[in-house]
Amino acid sequence: MATVMTVTGPIEADQLGFTLVHEHVYYGPEIETGDEWNKTGVRTVYDPELIYEQLMLYKNAGGVSLVEQTTGGLCGKDGRILLDQEPYQIKHAVAVKEMAERTGLNIIQGTGWYRVPFYEPYLYEITTNDLADELINDITVGLHGTDVKAGLLGEIGVEHPSWIWPVEERMLRAVARAHKETGVTIATHAVGGPVGLKQLDILMDEGVEPHRVIIGHVSLFHSHEYHAEIARRGAYMAFDTIKGGEWKFRNLQEMIHIEKALDAGLIDHVLLSQDNAMSGGGYEHISTTFKGYLKDRGITDEQYRRMTVDNPRRALTGEN
Ligand SMILES: [Zn+2]
Numbered sequence: 646m647a648t649v650m651t652v653t654g655p656i657e658a659d660q661l662g663f664t665l666v667h668e669h670v671y672y673g674p675e676i677e678t679g680d681e682w683n684k685t686g687v688r689t690v691y692d693p694e695l696i697y698e699q700l701m702l703y704k705n706a707g708g709v710s711l712v713e714q715t716t717g718g719l720c721g722k723d724g725r726i727l728l729d730q731e732p733y734q735i736k737h738a739v740a741v742k743e744m745a746e747r748t749g750l751n752i753i754q755g756t757g758w759y760r761v762p763f764y765e766p767y768l769y770e771i772t773t774n775d776l777a778d779e780l781i782n783d784i785t786v787g788l789h790g791t792d793v794k795a796g797l798l799g800e801i802g803v804e805h806p807s808w809i810w811p812v813e814e815r816m817l818r819a820v821a822r823a824h825k826e827t828g829v830t831i832a833t834h835a836v837g838g839p840v841g842l843k844q845l846d847i848l849m850d851e852g853v854e855p856h857r858v859i860i861g862h863v864s865l866f867h868s869h870e871y872h873a874e875i876a877r878r879g880a881y882m883a884f885d886t887i888k889g890g891e892w893k894f895r896n897l898q899e900m901i902h903i904e905k906a907l908d909a910g911l912i913d914h915v916l917l918s919q920d921n922a923m924s925g926g927g928y929e930h931i932s933t934t935f936k937g938y939l940k941d942r943g944i945t946d947e948q949y950r951r952m953t954v955d956n957p958r959r960a961l962t963g964e965n
Pocket of ligand 1: 800920
């Protein structure tokens with residue numbers, strides 16, 4: 646049985662159970678643009694009691710595991726949650742680990758960098774292999790000087806819907822090399838256009854097998870053909886913006902995309918998540934409300950289980 650690295654140590658893959666593949670526990674960019682790192686105003690939301698309460702709603706609704714994709718540029722400078730006073734100087738990875746211990750949830754932490762407006766200046770200067778070495782260190786030793794190990798490379802973003810900055814290409818190549826060294830799954834952020842296929846092109850050019858890649862936020866580009874092409878190439882389509890609360894109309898769009906993917910026989914490539922961050926309507930949304938929507942539209946329990954238990958396990962381990 647394959648193992649998956651969580652923030653509290655490795656677990657057997659069959660312990661994953663119901664898994665949300667793209668969430669954030671502590672996260673929160675207040676301003677997305679700005680050239681100098683210290684002026685970007687990236688701040689991480691740090692409210693342990695609120696997060697604990699929200700995560701327990703997920704656990705009580707049947708949630709077992711969650712992938713935390715708050716990468717560089719989103720998790721505070723040097724992984725340190727960015728508020729001036731104590732206790733906000735806590736390292737992001739440590740805060741996530743504490744929450745995993747407190748809730749009993751399996752939390753898999755991602756590493757890498759988000760996308761160009763969030764990059765630190767040194768990322769423009771470092772070599773691809775040195776960058777890969779940093780990522781490998783996050784996976785094999787620990788994140789940001791802690792002993793909390795990353796279990797995923799992601800979310801790895803690109804800024805534009807249809808093309809990729811050279812420095813983002815370098816990031817993707819470094820991620821690919823770190824994957825080949827460690828075997829850890831890659832998850833991307835691609836919005837508003839078919840750029841997920843370009844991410845896949847770069848990763849495959851580096852020798853990554855497509856089934857080790859999760860293309861994120863696919864339904865933010867409303868093209869079934871785009872989704873299907875990701876799956877036909879062998880990668881995973883993450884329908885990961887299924888938010889609760891006021892997002893009901895978006896849920897319907899999301900459902901139509903999922904149905905089309907199932908009708909096309911691509912269920913083995915479908916993943917569901919919410920990308921909860923500062924907004925999102927709760928970690929339990931899919932396992933409560935959205936599950937009901939799916940059922941109303943004729944999605945069977947077996948199909949639901951494959952999308953929320955079997956596929957996340959396969960995606961995180963590389964098992965076929
Ligand atoms: Zn995200």
